[in-house]
Amino acid sequence: MQDTYVFYQGKIVKESEVQISIRSKAFNYGLGCFEGIRAYWDEEAQQLYVFRLKEHFERLQESCKALYMNLPYTVEELCQWTVELLRKNNFKTTVYIRPVAFKGSDHLFPTLFDDDNRVLIYCQPMGKFAGKDAFRAAISSWRRISDTMLPPRTKATAAYLNSALASLEALQNGYDEAILLTKDGYVCEGPGENIFLVKKGKLVTPSPADDILEGITRDTVMTLAKEELGMEVVERSVGRTELYSAQEVFFSGTAMEVTAVVEVDNRKIADGQSGEVCKKIKELFFDVALGKNPKYAHYCTPVYEK
Numbered sequence: 001m002q003d004t005y006v007f008y009q010g011k012i013v014k015e016s017e018v019q020i021s022i023r024s025k026a027f028n029y030g031l032g033c034f035e036g037i038r039a040y041w042d043e044e045a046q047q048l049y050v051f052r053l054k055e056h057f058e059r060l061q062e063s064c065k066a067l068y069m070n071l072p073y074t075v076e077e078l079c080q081w082t083v084e085l086l087r088k089n090n091f092k093t094t095v096y097i098r099p100v101a102f103k104g105s106d107h108l109f110p111t112l113f114d115d116d117n118r119v120l121i122y123c124q125p126m127g128k129f130a131g132k133d134a135f136r137a138a139i140s141s142w143r144r145i146s147d148t149m150l151p152p153r154t155k156a157t158a159a160y161l162n163s164a165l166a167s168l169e170a171l172q173n174g175y176d177e178a179i180l181l182t183k184d185g186y187v188c189e190g191p192g193e194n195i196f197l198v199k200k201g202k203l204v205t206p207s208p209a210d211d212i213l214e215g216i217t218r219d220t221v222m223t224l225a226k227e228e229l230g231m232e233v234v235e236r237s238v239g240r241t242e243l244y245s246a247q248e249v250f251f252s253g254t255a256m257e258v259t260a261v262v263e264v265d266n267r268k269i270a271d272g273q274s275g276e277v278c279k280k281i282k283e284l285f286f287d288v289a290l291g292k293n294p295k296y297a298h299y300c301t302p303v304y305e306k
């Protein structure tokens, strides 16, 4: 990996200069939370647009609050540092940005009650993460952690062991991705993405009370469906077998973007092809993310001064 510039403890430095103790509580116990943000490169405009930057740092702030971590910068400062970091790296490609807030102290016990709150931001080029246009998914035997155990809405680093176990199982069983159910057996989300169904012409997605991470792409998809496609959007609990009879199923997420699910548990969804709603939302999404739709220009933060 190239020695890129990163943000650490209030400064932009080379990644190779960052030193974090092997005793850090973030490393030993996963005491931290993070964000995943994309910046889209528009070749035509020679511009890099960060997608919904402010909303990502607002979510990080909320995560830190819930986890009793003091975020030592404001949302505005973090947005400015991110833009400066991207400029410093001079990226001319689509990039994934990873801010991490964590407990840096090397005190032995997993207590959140200390003042060593650190923030790290690194970025790397990232093209299409999904690798394919249509996914075969399976319900995981691992249940999603719940808000009463390790709150999924906080994007806590430790929570991703739950995601990793589900992904591993799906891949080892020959599927592309897992779908996790809540502890009560309702459809929750993928290991790193939200899920949508088209049912009787309505767009349905699990509600925030069903232990999901409230995705920023999810919010974008709901907005585009309502505003641009005139669809009714319903947030409610979803039963497992509702997936099998859905007209369409698709995932949404920063890394995953908008990706069709054409099979669940070896049952084809409708005709087993990517559906029309998913296709339209995907098209609208990329238009918006690439700064081509003036109505949603406020979602895009340009990095380079023109």
Ligand SMILES: Cc1ncc(COP(=O)(O)O)c(C=O)c1O
Pocket: 036, 163, 189, 190, 191, 192, 193, 194, 212, 213, 214, 215, 216, 217, 218, 252, 253, 254, 255
């Ligand atoms: C568990 C989980 N659910 C959903 C999402 C999608 O959220 P977003 O659209 O904000 O990336 C992510 C990715 O951040 C995730 O890790």
